Amino acid sequence: MYDIINYFVTNVKILQSIPFWMVQAAFMLAGCGAVLGVAALFAGVGSVVERNIAGRIQARYGPNRVGPWGWMQFLADGIKLVLKEDLIPDASAKMPFRLAPYFIFTVAFAAFIVVPFSQKLQIADLNIGILYIISVSSIVVIAILLAGWSSGNKWSLFGAMRSAAQIISYEVPVTITILAVIMMAGTMSMQEITAGQSGGIWRWFIFRYPLFTIPAFLVYYIASIAEVNRTPFDIPEAESELVAGYHTEYSSMRFAMFMMSEYVNVLAVSAIAVTMFLGGWQSPYPGHIFPGIWSNIEGLFWFFSKTFFLVFLMMWIRWTLPRYRVDQLMDLCWKVLLPVSFINLFGICAWMLLA
Amino acid sequence: MFDTEELVINMGPQHPSTHGVLRLVLKTDGEIVSEVVPYVGYLHRALEKIAERVTYIQFMPFTDRLDYLAAMNCNFAYAGAVEKLAGIEVPPRAQGLRVIFSELNRIASHLVFFGTCGLDLGAWTPLLYAFREREMVLELFEMTCGARLTYNYGRIGGVSFDIPPEFEKETLEFCDYFVPRIKEYNELLTGNRVFVHRTANVGVISQEQAKRYSLVGPNLRGSGIKFDLRKDEPYWGYEKYDFNVPVGAGEYGVVGDAWNRYWVRILEMTESVKIIRQALAQLPSGDIIAKVPKVFKPPVGEAYFRAESPRGETGFYIVSDGTQKPSRLRIRTGSFTGVSIIPEVGKGAMISDLVAIVGSMDIILPEIDR
Numbered sequence: 001m002y003d004i005i006n007y008f009v010t011n012v013k014i015l016q017s018i019p020f021w022m023v024q025a026a027f028m029l030a031g032c033g034a035v036l037g038v039a040a041l042f043a044g045v046g047s048v049v050e051r052n053i054a055g056r057i058q059a060r061y062g063p064n065r066v067g068p069w070g071w072m073q074f075l076a077d078g079i080k081l082v083l084k085e086d087l088i089p090d091a092s093a094k095m096p097f098r099l100a101p102y103f104i105f106t107v108a109f110a111a112f113i114v115v116p117f118s119q120k121l122q123i124a125d126l127n128i129g130i131l132y133i134i135s136v137s138s139i140v141v142i143a144i145l146l147a148g149w150s151s152g153n154k155w156s157l158f159g160a161m162r163s164a165a166q167i168i169s170y171e172v173p174v175t176i177t178i179l180a181v182i183m184m185a186g187t188m189s190m191q192e193i194t195a196g197q198s199g200g201i202w203r204w205f206i207f208r209y210p211l212f213t214i215p216a217f218l219v220y221y222i223a224s225i226a227e228v229n230r231t232p233f234d235i236p237e238a239e240s241e242l243v244a245g246y247h248t249e250y251s252s253m254r255f256a257m258f259m260m261s262e263y264v265n266v267l268a269v270s271a272i273a274v275t276m277f278l279g280g281w282q283s284p285y286p287g288h289i290f291p292g293i294w295s296n297i298e299g300l301f302w303f304f305s306k307t308f309f310l311v312f313l314m315m316w317i318r319w320t321l322p323r324y325r326v327d328q329l330m331d332l333c334w335k336v337l338l339p340v341s342f343i344n345l346f347g348i349c350a351w352m353l354l355a
Numbered sequence: 356m357f358d359t360e361e362l363v364i365n366m367g368p369q370h371p372s373t374h375g376v377l378r379l380v381l382k383t384d385g386e387i388v389s390e391v392v393p394y395v396g397y398l399h400r401a402l403e404k405i406a407e408r409v410t411y412i413q414f415m416p417f418t419d420r421l422d423y424l425a426a427m428n429c430n431f432a433y434a435g436a437v438e439k440l441a442g443i444e445v446p447p448r449a450q451g452l453r454v455i456f457s458e459l460n461r462i463a464s465h466l467v468f469f470g471t472c473g474l475d476l477g478a479w480t481p482l483l484y485a486f487r488e489r490e491m492v493l494e495l496f497e498m499t500c501g502a503r504l505t506y507n508y509g510r511i512g513g514v515s516f517d518i519p520p521e522f523e524k525e526t527l528e529f530c531d532y533f534v535p536r537i538k539e540y541n542e543l544l545t546g547n548r549v550f551v552h553r554t555a556n557v558g559v560i561s562q563e564q565a566k567r568y569s570l571v572g573p574n575l576r577g578s579g580i581k582f583d584l585r586k587d588e589p590y591w592g593y594e595k596y597d598f599n600v601p602v603g604a605g606e607y608g609v610v611g612d613a614w615n616r617y618w619v620r621i622l623e624m625t626e627s628v629k630i631i632r633q634a635l636a637q638l639p640s641g642d643i644i645a646k647v648p649k650v651f652k653p654p655v656g657e658a659y660f661r662a663e664s665p666r667g668e669t670g671f672y673i674v675s676d677g678t679q680k681p682s683r684l685r686i687r688t689g690s691f692t693g694v695s696i697i698p699e700v701g702k703g704a705m706i707s708d709l710v711a712i713v714g715s716m717d718i719i720l721p722e723i724d725r
Contacts, residue, residue: 059483326386
């Protein structure tokens with residue numbers, strides 16, 4: 001982002017007459033707005049795509065009435081939700097109940113601040129990028145607890161409690177796996193992690209020490225499915241058990257915010273997985289086809305193709321598998337994923353020392 | 356300082372996995388259910404009382420509303436009871452048709468079970484697959500009697516319509532199409548690790564418990580007791596057909612768990628296809644309904660007739676006082692005992708298990724509340 005700002009400041013005369021911090025703030029805001037827009041658009045389009053994929057998997061058509069091939073369905077859904085009454089139950093604690101959707105919405109988007117979409121397209125290249133993501137994604141728990149507790153509904157409470165237990169547990173294997181990546185990259189900056197994987201598909205971290213890094217990727221992917229509460233780990237909102245879990249009592253735009261943040265979270269964890277294991281914006285072949293600044297387009301293309309592939313996998317899994325029970329979920333986390341992630345960590349460590 | 360108590364929570368009557376309007380009041384300690392009390396009656400329509408106010412012939416459409424997923428079986432069971440009361444001999448062709456439609460309806464009903472059981476455990480896709488095939492069965496019904504859900508196809512002494520000429524061909528086509536689909540279901544759901552984890556060793560009903568609560572049908576057979584009215588008390592010529600009675604064997608867990616109840620139903624669908632093929636091949640020609648007077652007055656007396664329905668047995672007990680209307684009519688259905696055992700099985704289970712147990716019982720509420 002700084003490169004882009006500097007480019008404009010040096011080349012556009014009028015910007016030099018404005019104090020630099022103002023230019024910087026304006027560009028940052030514009031960048032955040034753009035990312036927000038892209039992510040929100042994805043949330044909308046993602047829901048239509050998911051419904052279409054679900055339709056194909058389930059031997060039926062998906063939405064196909066609103067707009068060409070049903071692509072405008074999310075607009076219709078959005079308008080419908082906005083026009084609905086914003087119900088706030090009597091039994092709820094009003095203030096946190098109102099606050100929770102904004103909370104979850106904000107933290108869902110916050111992860112995108114450090115995601116490198118291409119060589120230059122990144123809001124902020126924090127030197128603790130990954131640490132920032134881990135901490136931001138943990139805040140989701142607070143938002144969900146807030147929503148579930150304040151709803152004044154027992155089912156919501158159940159959902160919130162399950163969710164808290166689940167997300168906190170799955171943070172552990174995720175973090176240990178990320179630790180392995182940090183070790184391989186020698187940095188916590190997302191941009192530098194991506195740069196460390198340049199030089200074609202075999203330089204990606206997933207193939208770096210295949211015996212350990214491929215399981216590490218799987219551990220991260222499985223655990224991140226659990227972190228975004230999707231089937232087979234969607235126990236916090238298991239509709240056949242808990243009605244709708246922590247967002248049972250929400251309606252109108254507040255409900256839409258929960259829905260949107262779910263899709264944004266899906267995109268976020270997939271983007272992080274791509275950055276950490278699948279080379280981020282790096283192409284599977286060494287070097288670039290487009291020269292100079294245009295290679296950013298190539299980067300964007302590869303980044304989003306890989307991310308959308310992982311998103312598609314998540315949808316595929318969701319519409320195929322039943323749901324785990326809450327204790328089995330914990331078993332999987334503490335008895336399978338955690339030991340495996342430790343083995344991976346030590347394995348990668350040993351391999352790095354020996355190689 | 357901290358005060359912990361059990362959370363009393365209402366599961367239903369409006370809840371996604373209570374299959375209609377079942378209400379379960381749970382006492383939970385965290386995720387563990389320490390007590391579960393089912394409340395029924397939200398769908399009570401006083402059908403047994405209505406029966407005393409309408410004639411024998413007029414009551415037939417009401418039996419459709421007993422078990423709306425297997426209306427054929429209810430129709431025929433009621434007709435069977437009246438025939439037993441009045442001593443009417445059903446023509447062989449009508450008997451064959453009854454067998455065919457009973458078995459087709461059994462497949463349709465078990466398909467809904469397969470779908471909703473998956474749905475209860477969080478798998479959406481099986482439902483759509485099941486409905487795809489159920490649609491074809493419903494088309495066969497529509498072709499014959501014009502209705503898709505409440506058929507009113509049974510008549511005292513036979514059935515209302517003969518099958519259309521293309522019925523046999525299309526039914527055989529359906530049978531050929533359907534058997535490979537069961538394999539697909541097994542790949543999708545039955546052997547799925549998550550599904551097995553969720554159902555094996557969950558909601559175990561021992562043989563002794565099953566007998567004590569007088570479970571019937573697949574719920575009983577899931578506990579390993581081989582009892583099927585079609586074999587043990589044959590009616591409508593079931594003794595002529597060659598089929599097996601699948602019982603739970605405990606492939607993944609212990610006998611009598613939710614997985615076995617599920618598996619028995621899947622196997623039964625294959626057996627039903629076998630029966631349909633044989634019944635179609637052996638279908639005699641002739642009348643489809645016995646001569647029954649327009650003003651139908653059975654002799655004074657009483658009769659009980661039960662038939663194997665998808666949810667166990669559907670029995671009608673009729674007391675006649677010699678008039679056009681029954682003096683008393685009592686219905687015995689399989690779902691009722693299925694619900695009765697839930698407090699005992701559900702105790703100590705987790706909330707998610709309870710959903711699996713209710714799902715595997717394949718209860719249907721209008722049949723319980725009547």
